[in-house]
Amino acid sequence: MKDSLKQHFPIYTSSPDLAYFDTGASALKPQVVVDKIREYYSDYGVNIHRGLYEASDRATTEHDTARNIIAQFIHAEPEEIVFTYGTTHGLNMLATSLGQDLKKGDNIVLTAWEHHANLIPWQQIAKKTGAELRFVDIDTDYQIDIKDAKKKIDSNTKIVSFGHVSNTLGSLAPANELIGLAKHVHAITIIDAAQSIVHLKTDVKKLDVDFLVFSGHKLYGPTGIGVLYGKKEKLEQLSPVSFGGDMILDVSYNSAEWHDVPYRFEPGTPNIAGAIGLGAAVAFVQSIGLDEIIAREDKLTNYLINQLSSLLNVQIIGSSDPPKHHGVVSINIAGIHTHDIAEILNRHNVAIRVGSHCAMPLMKKLGLPGGTARFSIGMYTDEKDVDTAMTALKQAIDLFTQIM
Amino acid sequence: MDDILYKDMILDLYKHPLNRKNLESFTTEKKSHNPTCGDLVTMQVLFDDDGKVKDIGHQGEGCAISQAALSLITDKVKGLTKEEIVAISEEDMLSMLGIPISHARMKCALLGWNTLKSMMNEL
Numbered sequence: 146m147k148d149s150l151k152q153h154f155p156i157y158t159s160s161p162d163l164a165y166f167d168t169g170a171s172a173l174k175p176q177v178v179v180d181k182i183r184e185y186y187s188d189y190g191v192n193i194h195r196g197l198y199e200a201s202d203r204a205t206t207e208h209d210t211a212r213n214i215i216a217q218f219i220h221a222e223p224e225e226i227v228f229t230y231g232t233t234h235g236l237n238m239l240a241t242s243l244g245q246d247l248k249k250g251d252n253i254v255l256t257a258w259e260h261h262a263n264l265i266p267w268q269q270i271a272k273k274t275g276a277e278l279r280f281v282d283i284d285t286d287y288q289i290d291i292k293d294a295k296k297k298i299d300s301n302t303k304i305v306s307f308g309h310v311s312n313t314l315g316s317l318a319p320a321n322e323l324i325g326l327a328k329h330v331h332a333i334t335i336i337d338a339a340q341s342i343v344h345l346k347t348d349v350k351k352l353d354v355d356f357l358v359f360s361g362h363k364l365y366g367p368t369g370i371g372v373l374y375g376k377k378e379k380l381e382q383l384s385p386v387s388f389g390g391d392m393i394l395d396v397s398y399n400s401a402e403w404h405d406v407p408y409r410f411e412p413g414t415p416n417i418a419g420a421i422g423l424g425a426a427v428a429f430v431q432s433i434g435l436d437e438i439i440a441r442e443d444k445l446t447n448y449l450i451n452q453l454s455s456l457l458n459v460q461i462i463g464s465s466d467p468p469k470h471h472g473v474v475s476i477n478i479a480g481i482h483t484h485d486i487a488e489i490l491n492r493h494n495v496a497i498r499v500g501s502h503c504a505m506p507l508m509k510k511l512g513l514p515g516g517t518a519r520f521s522i523g524m525y526t527d528e529k530d531v532d533t534a535m536t537a538l539k540q541a542i543d544l545f546t547q548i549m
Numbered sequence: 550m551d552d553i554l555y556k557d558m559i560l561d562l563y564k565h566p567l568n569r570k571n572l573e574s575f576t577t578e579k580k581s582h583n584p585t586c587g588d589l590v591t592m593q594v595l596f597d598d599d600g601k602v603k604d605i606g607h608q609g610e611g612c613a614i615s616q617a618a619l620s621l622i623t624d625k626v627k628g629l630t631k632e633e634i635v636a637i638s639e640e641d642m643l644s645m646l647g648i649p650i651s652h653a654r655m656k657c658a659l660l661g662w663n664t665l666k667s668m669m670n671e672l
């Protein structure tokens with residue numbers, strides 16, 4: 146546990162003093178991912194799909210390998226892995242497709258902490274179909290209120306979709322319980338794993354979830370690539386929402402027959418470098434070991450929360466119990482706007498994110514119009530980063546309490 | 550700490566804002582939002598019979614820069630006509646603040662000025 150993992154991340158060579166606390170927005174990229182992408186573009190940067198020459202064959206093989214690595218990582222079958230452009234894309238695909246079957250009287254259950262990506266697509270569907278949106282509330286410890294979920298999920302619930310880990314609070318949703326409630330009423334279940342995928346072990350079989358989506362760039366991979374997992378039988382029932390080449394078996398001027406899953410959901414030339422890069426990112430995570438990563442992150446979260454709690458005026462927006470945080474710790478400082486906190490931290494090379502974190506309804510609910518100052522960590526974050534951040538925070542607090 | 554951005558005048562205006570109030574009666578009102586930092590401001594202006602600003606108020610949430618800028622611009626326009634307010638330039642606003650404003654903070658610095666300007670143009 147002693148040796149730093151920073152050595153794997155080239156950004157620390159160019160910016161050795163960076164204290165990066167914005168992994169929740171995007172994780173840093175390890176050298177192996179950069180190399181893998183460069184290798185694709187320099188050595189075999191051509192299209193996939195059965196080009197009858199060597200470079201295309203290699204690209205196709207690497208693309209397939211990436212799919213296999215990712216499938217194994219979440220305990221799925223390769224044909225259950227659809228490459229998307231990210232979480233937002235995956236959720237839009239699901240909302241657009243599943244929304245076709247909804248009607249007035251049906252309801253869609255989300256939670257109070259959804260990222261806009263798992264909110265706005267459903268709002269659009271609700272508007273179009275007349276279906277009702279319901280939101281499972283959070284309790285005083287910023288956790289999902291399962292009693293409320295029992296009230297909100299009923300026989301008219303057709304879809305239950307929730308953020309596995311809140312990108313603002315760091316809280317973990319009780320996935321098994323929510324999915325159990327949804328199954329009881331035969332609702333389709335969707336997990337937005339954008340935050341959880343990098344901090345927790347994801348086993349789609351154990352979760353028994355119908356669909357699960359995440360982004361590559363929050364998992365030490367490239368931007369512009371994501372994954373939509375779907376149980377094979379659920380994918381087969383899902384109608385594609387975008388159309389074009391490579392998704393079809395047979396085409397005439399007036400009709401087309403879909404290719405098998407997952408290909409029918411991947412029309413056009415995909416983000417080949419992105420998929421290959423994500424495969425390398427997942428292989429890298431596995432080479433370090435998720436157990437090791439989780440152990441490091443738990444220890445660090447504990448340290449971070451203890452340090453933050455020791456500062457006067459700092460309020461943790463989230464559970465006061467460190468183990469209930471998964472990579473994310475949000476704070477509010479009385480008398481200092483979050484934007485000013487970020488500005489002062491930046492002068493110390495401390496990168497945090499402030500504002501509503503694409504969860505405006507939650508911010509309004511919590512009465513925090515300026516949002517929160519969010520610290521999110523990755524495998525590379527260490528105690529020295531936390532110490533740097535604390536020095537900067539103390540300075541911000543001093544500056545703003547000087548004049549009273 | 551010596552800080553060019555958070556100099557005493559800015560922090561002082563943040564702690565003790567000018568014209569931060571709700572007007573009972575006003576000629577015009579506008580809400581504005583700067584989503585990058587959550588700044589939300591409502592400005593109200595009351596003109597007198599000669600078409601000059603008799604009173605002005607602002608309320609809302611924002612960072613030190615946006616709040617200080619709001620205090621400054623609201624104080625500046627008292628007694629001015631609509632035309633005189635519209636004539637206040639971006640440079641004027643920034644020089645009132647008197648601090649170097651980075652690209653990232655420009656929206657904060659200009660929130661009040663922008664809101665006021667579009668209010669006047671809508672009159």
Ligand SMILES: Cc1ncc(COP(=O)(O)O)c(C=O)c1O
Nearest residue numbers: 231232233260262308312339360
């Ligand atoms: C919980 C959650 N859902 C969805 C998203 C959207 O991810 P992306 O912007 O990669 O599509 C994010 C990223 O901020 C997130 O944290």
